[in-house]
Amino acid sequence: MIVRLYLRRSKNDEGKQQYSLDMQNAGCRDWLRASPFAACKVVQYVDDGEAGDQFLTRAGLRKLLAEAEPGDVIACRDQSRLGRDAIEVTLVIRDLVRDRGCRLYYYASGQEVQFANAVDQAVTFIQGTGHQMELEAIRSRVREALRMRARSGRVAGGRCYGYRLERVADGPGRSYTLAVIDEAQAEIVRRIFAWRCDGWGLKKITHELNTERVPAPRAGRRGTGSWSPSCIRAMLQNQRYRGVYVHGKIKKVRRAGVVSRVTAEPTEVITVDLPEWRIVDDETWSRAQEGFAVASQPRRASAPAAKYPLTGIARCATCRGSVGVANCRSQRRTVKAYTCIHHHTRGASVCPVTIYQPIEDVESALIAYVAEHVLTPDVIAEMAREIRAAIEAQLPRREADATELERELRDVKAEQKRLTKAVALADDVPELVTELRQRAARARALEVQIATIRRAPSELRALVDQAEATVRDRLGDVRAALLDRADLRAVFLRLFPDGIEFRPVRVGERQVWRLEGGAAVGRVALNESDAWFNLGEPPSPSAEGSASNRDDDDTANKIAGMNPAALNTKPSEQAWFKLDRDPNGI
Numbered sequence: 001m002i003v004r005l006y007l008r009r010s011k012n013d014e015g016k017q018q019y020s021l022d023m024q025n026a027g028c029r030d031w032l033r034a035s036p037f038a039a040c041k042v043v044q045y046v047d048d049g050e051a052g053d054q055f056l057t058r059a060g061l062r063k064l065l066a067e068a069e070p071g072d073v074i075a076c077r078d079q080s081r082l083g084r085d086a087i088e089v090t091l092v093i094r095d096l097v098r099d100r101g102c103r104l105y106y107y108a109s110g111q112e113v114q115f116a117n118a119v120d121q122a123v124t125f126i127q128g129t130g131h132q133m134e135l136e137a138i139r140s141r142v143r144e145a146l147r148m149r150a151r152s153g154r155v156a157g158g159r160c161y162g163y164r165l166e167r168v169a170d171g172p173g174r175s176y177t178l179a180v181i182d183e184a185q186a187e188i189v190r191r192i193f194a195w196r197c198d199g200w201g202l203k204k205i206t207h208e209l210n211t212e213r214v215p216a217p218r219a220g221r222r223g224t225g226s227w228s229p230s231c232i233r234a235m236l237q238n239q240r241y242r243g244v245y246v247h248g249k250i251k252k253v254r255r256a257g258v259v260s261r262v263t264a265e266p267t268e269v270i271t272v273d274l275p276e277w278r279i280v281d282d283e284t285w286s287r288a289q290e291g292f293a294v295a296s297q298p299r300r301a302s303a304p305a306a307k308y309p310l311t312g313i314a315r316c317a318t319c320r321g322s323v324g325v326a327n328c329r330s331q332r333r334t335v336k337a338y339t340c341i342h343h344h345t346r347g348a349s350v351c352p353v354t355i356y357q358p359i360e361d362v363e364s365a366l367i368a369y370v371a372e373h374v375l376t377p378d379v380i381a382e383m384a385r386e387i388r389a390a391i392e393a394q395l396p397r398r399e400a401d402a403t404e405l406e407r408e409l410r411d412v413k414a415e416q417k418r419l420t421k422a423v424a425l426a427d428d429v430p431e432l433v434t435e436l437r438q439r440a441a442r443a444r445a446l447e448v449q450i451a452t453i454r455r456a457p458s459e460l461r462a463l464v465d466q467a468e469a470t471v472r473d474r475l476g477d478v479r480a481a482l483l484d485r486a487d488l489r490a491v492f493l494r495l496f497p498d499g500i501e502f503r504p505v506r507v508g509e510r511q512v513w514r515l516e517g518g519a520a521v522g523r524v525a526l527n528e529s530d531a532w533f534n535l536g537e538p539p540s541p542s543a544e545g546s547a548s549n550r551d552d553d554d555t556a557n558k559i560a561g562m563n564p565a566a567l568n569t570k571p572s573e574q575a576w577f578k579l580d581r582d583p584n585g586i
């Protein structure tokens with residue numbers, strides 16, 4: 001039996017002494033000394049800075065839930081530490097106390113939690129409702145304070161091109177941040193609006209700024225250091241440049257422990273006139289909006305699916321930006337061509353590569369190369385033999401302890417059950433579904449291993465034969481799909497998980513793309529759900545048996561001798577492409 005102490009402090013608890021981690025730690029230890037469990041082994045779980053309604057992202061709580069076993073003692077300050085969402089916290093306590101038979105204590109009241117009948121459940125739920133109401137009250141106070149600041153014009157509203165942030169003192173010991181106009185940047189803003197009013201398109205403005213090497217706004221970690229059409233569009237539509245501050249257009253909502261950002265109702269949005277922020281006059285601002293009418297329609301929730309076989313796979317070797325498809329004129333007709341998107345949208349000063357090579361040209365050359373040099377019948381046969389040899393080498397090592405594997409399988413299944421319950425309660429939680437899928441894959445792998453250990457040698461030989469045949473079929477199918485050009489994009493995605501680099505080279509008079517990359521033949525050949533994939537894996541060494549600590553992807557890759565990456569037929573040598581066919585123009 002183990003005593004497990006749980007401590008949690010959130011940002012909303014700041015300034016409340018009783019919720020400091022030191023106080024919680026001392027409280028737990030005092031309670032423990034006076035309890036009959038003083039001599040037991042103690043494990044402590046801490047979540048610092050985690051909100052009480054986050055149930056999926058709290059690492060400490062997740063670990064506690066993964067490790068608590070029947071008969072264990074769990075202690076924390078009070079129920080609000082476990083969580084501030086009435087339904088979720090009730091489920092956690094039901095799982096621990098009723099389903100697993102753990103004993104749960106709150107040291108603040110000295111009480112042991114009961115969960116035997118409907119009344120116990122109601123008490124837990126009502127306490128949880130109280131804690132949830134407190135959290136909601138704190139959040140609305142914080143929101144209200146922000147809105148007050150916005151109304152009184154004392155607002156910074158984050159970093160924005162054209163303004164700099166200044167600290168302003170307000171009475172003794174207090175200060176706040178204000179945004180004030182930065183004249184040099186404001187001049188650029190005025191030029192952008194003027195160009196737009198002269199009828200310039202977003203791309204032309206972008207090219208001009210990049211050509212003049214005007215420093216671009218900082219865009220966080222994703223920033224590329226250059227101007228982009230989307231940045232120009234956002235600036236032209238920003239009301240701040242005409243002295244109007246709009247607060248609260250996007251709000252955070254929490255559903256099933258996950259925070260997402262949604263558009264707020266118009267009534268929730270605060271609009272404040274801040275004439276000291278004005279950079280352009282109303283007439284200029286309104287004229288700049290002409291032509292944006294279509295864009296102000298509700299936008300698509302997510303980016304459209306990639307249309308061309310190599311978009312999202314191809315990268316420009318010169319600027320590391322993506323290579324995509326654009327129209328170009330060739331022999332008096334318009335054709336689709338692969339080109340560097342940075343060059344195309346941001347101008348030659350951002351990426352000087354001017355290649356527009358017809359997509360048909362690029363794709364045919366790539367298909368021909370892969371069919372002749374990478375996925376050839378010889379390579380396929382060799383790969384199938386290699387995989388057969390790898391599996392056979394593993395067979396003598398399969399004297400594994402089945403009971404160990406069975407114990408792990410039981411743990412994984414119990415966790416699967418818990419996760420299924422959580423998924424049923426919460427709709428649309430990708431993290432939960434991913435975890436559940438990982439457990440399912442692990443359970444399948446364990447079942448296969450256990451079955452294998454108890455198999456007759458003749459059966460094993462049949463399995464190895466089957467493996468070789470399957471690998472050969474699978475690679476053959478990919479080759480056939482490639483030659484038929486059936487769903488090329490799917491084939492390329494499987495073959496080139498690390499992408500393809502497009503490098504500009506000169507061939508005679510012309511510049512063309514040379515494609516370079518590694519083809520993951522081994523990864524195409526093997527599948528984690530194959531019956532023979534885990535054949536040689538020794539029993540899991542994790543003595544704690546806690547499935548949540550294991551990185552399942554890693555497990556799949558560690559399998560000795562069966563590492564799919566290791567089975568690649570030297571990708572760096574095998575699959576270097578060079579496209580040197582002449583493009584049809586440009």
Ligand SMILES: [Zn+2]
Pocket residue numbers: 316317318319320321340341342343351352353
């Ligand atoms: Zn480029």
